[in-house]
Structures are given as C-alpha cells and as structure tokens.
Amino acid sequence: xxxxxxxxxxxxxxxxxxxxxxxxxxxxxxxxxxxxxxxxxxxxxxxxxxxxxxxxxxxxxxxxxxxxxxxxxxxxxxxxxxxxxxxxxxxxxxxxxxxxxxxxxxxxxxxxxxxxxxxxxxxxxxxxxxxxxxxxxxxxxxxxxxxxxxxxxxxxxxxxxxxxxxxxxxxxxxxxxxxxxxxxxxxxxxxxxxxxxxxxxxxxxxxxxxxxxxxxxxxxxxxxxxxxxxxxxxxxxxxxxxxxxxxxxxxxxxxxxxxxxxxxxxxxxxxxxxxxxxxxxxxxxxxxxxxxxxxxxxxxxxxxxxxxxxxxx
Numbered sequence: 001x002x003x004x005x006x007x008x009x010x011x012x013x014x015x016x017x018x019x020x021x022x023x024x025x026x027x028x029x030x031x032x033x034x035x036x037x038x039x040x041x042x043x044x045x046x047x048x049x050x051x052x053x054x055x056x057x058x059x060x061x062x063x064x065x066x067x068x069x070x071x072x073x074x075x076x077x078x079x080x081x082x083x084x085x086x087x088x089x090x091x092x093x094x095x096x097x098x099x100x101x102x103x104x105x106x107x108x109x110x111x112x113x114x115x116x117x118x119x120x121x122x123x124x125x126x127x128x129x130x131x132x133x134x135x136x137x138x139x140x141x142x143x144x145x146x147x148x149x150x151x152x153x154x155x156x157x158x159x160x161x162x163x164x165x166x167x168x169x170x171x172x173x174x175x176x177x178x179x180x181x182x183x184x185x186x187x188x189x190x191x192x193x194x195x196x197x198x199x200x201x202x203x204x205x206x207x208x209x210x211x212x213x214x215x216x217x218x219x220x221x222x223x224x225x226x227x228x229x230x231x232x233x234x235x236x237x238x239x240x241x242x243x244x245x246x247x248x249x250x251x252x253x254x255x256x257x258x259x260x261x262x263x264x265x266x267x268x269x270x271x272x273x274x275x276x277x278x279x280x281x282x283x284x285x286x287x288x289x290x291x292x293x294x295x296x297x298x299x300x301x302x303x304x305x306x307x308x309x310x311x312x313x
Contacts, residue, residue, distance in 0.1 A: 006069050026114045026126070026198070028113045032119055032133075035065075040170065041118060053112070059101075065101070069099070109137040112138075123269060143166075147167065151212060166185065182208070214276045
C-alpha cells in the first residue's frame, strides 16, 4: 500500500510538473498606456480575437486612443477588404467589441493573462507600476514591457514574478510593422518566453528573440549608426543632406539617418544614448553628441516641434 501511495504521489507530481511546463494560451490582455504604441498594440490584439483592456490615466486620453484605433481600422479595412465593404464593417465592429478601456489598472488585471506596459520611458515610473500591479494580478499572469531602451531585468526585479516577465518590443506604427522583439531575461522561464512568442504570432507579427542587452537587436544597431552619422557631420566630413542621400541610395534605406532622427525625436534619441552611456561609459558607440545635446536644449526635437536637423512647415 505504501508503494502504491508513493507511486501515486510521484505520478501526481509528474503530472503537475508537465502541466506547469505547458505554455500559457493568452486570451485576455491588459495594455497600460494609450499612446501611439499602446493603442497600436491594443488594436492588433483586439483584431486577432483577444479580449483587450486599454488603460490610461484619464477618460479623455482613452477617448482619443479609441478614436485613433477606429481611424486606423478604417485604413486597414480599405486595403484588406477593398472589394468587401460589408466584411470590412464587420471586422471593425468585432475588433471594437473586443476592446474596453479603464482608468484603474489595478481593478482590471485580476483576470488577465498578459500585461503589456507601454508608458513613459522612465525606469522608476515603470517599476512603480509593475510593483503595484504585481499585487493584484493572478499568479499565472505574464508581465511584459514594450520599452525600446531600458533593462527588462531591472523591471522584473521590481516584482515577485521574475520568471513570468519578459520584453515585447513592438515597432511604430504597430498595425503596419511586422516585427516584435521578444526579450528573455536570465530569469524568464521557457514557458513564459514561448507564450510571448506564440502571442506575437497570434497578433500577426514575426517575432525574433534577443537577450536583455541594451537596445536589443534593432536599436542596438540603429542608434549607434545614427550617432555615427551625427559625428560624421560634426567633424565636417560630409553634409547631413549628402549623408542622408548616400544611405538611401547606397544602402537602400527608406530614410537617411538625420531624417530618421527627426522622425524618432531628438529627445528620445538623446535619452537612449545617455542611458546606454551611463551603463557603459567607455563604449565609444555610446558616446554623447554635443550637437545632439545642443539641439535638444534648444527644444529643436525634430518633426514634432517643426525643427530638428531639418526644418518642417
């Protein structure tokens, strides 16, 4: 009898271990942050059949986010359902039916499978958010950040679910850009990682995997490239116009580095490079730029302010 009991306990333990190892099928998603990125992620998640709650600080922001999602869906349906307007209208209706909004994150995470954070690029603010939500979210819930430059590991350490924490870096504009970088920290479990990969595929994206290194893949290559272009210009080796033309015609890039810097925002680029420089002060790729610093100080931040490296009407 004792043998039978031991055998049953071992079998039960084995079954539990197998169940624990199974990937989480993500159905309910909570997205914190109703800006361009958060709204874009909410749109693709809702459009792919997920139940989505979009959270921000005020109803006014959320109304603007919802309106933006509706306009974006109309653009999508014009292409996707060009010859089937009725199907397009049904698609918009079903997508919006999957989407609700809230100003109280703590009250809506109690039944969610995945929390995606897409708020301001400030580690302290993000950590405070995750620390709070960690108390209210169920044990199975996975936390993910859409950060493009901050360490995922530092955010995970603000919670008690380091093994259920990863990065999901979408690209702007989310409905159009196919890439998602799935970031695995040293503590992220394989189950969590695979669940995030599956979710990325489920929302119609092509996931790539990367460790928690500064900038992940795209920005780790892109930001130093843009900074080197600025240094080339600072030294007087070439004009910014010629550098942009050279990279578009010579490398096949859709935008030159200065056009891209203005599009991204010079303040955003400075924030990223300053953060990386503080992590690796001796890395020449992360050296600050006096010209970039000067333009940001003068509030010439690129397209959004009407002037950066170029002037915009």
